[in-house]
Amino acid sequence: MTIRITCINKDNGYHENPNLAISHLGWINEQTRxxxxxxxxxxxxxxxxxxxYAYVKDTFGNEAKxxxxxxxxxTKYLKTEADNSTKNNLLSLPEC
Structure with a gap:
């Protein structure tokens, strides 16, 4: 199954790695909806x-795995593979 991550929720508090602040991720399977x-x-x-397989899509349609x-x-966390963007693909998503 493949999903597109559409939004995130972050917990409160200080995190040395900002990706560790992500507590939940919203997603959609674009084939089945x-x-x-x-x-x-x-x-x-x-x-x-x-x-x-999960990915993030930006406003231009570019995908990052x-x-x-x-x-x-x-501590286990998620991030995106390096791409042409300088922004953080996951942390740039809206709140769920």
């Missing part, structure tokens, strides 16, 4: 262990 909202860790596990990452102390 199914939508949902899952925690950062649920999406992380789905991508890493179930070979799920969402990938898994871990901090030096093992």
């Amino acid at each position: 199914e939508t949902g909202k899952n925690t950062r860790l649920e999406i992380y596990d789905w991508i890493k262990y179930k070979n799920g 969402v990938i898994t990452a871990e901090t030096y102390n093992g």
Whole structure:
């Protein structure tokens, strides 16, 4: 299954890595029109262990693949692969 991440929710507090502030991600399967909202860790596990594919699309239609990452102390988070944009693709999404 492939999903497009459409929005995010962030928790409060200081985060050395701003991607760790993301608590939930809203998504849509553009083929079936199914939508949902899952925690950062649920999406992380789905991508890493179930070979799920997620991406972010900007206003110009450019897509950036969402990938898994871990901090030096093992905290799991999501980010996008490097692309032509200098902005943070996930953190630029609207709140759900």
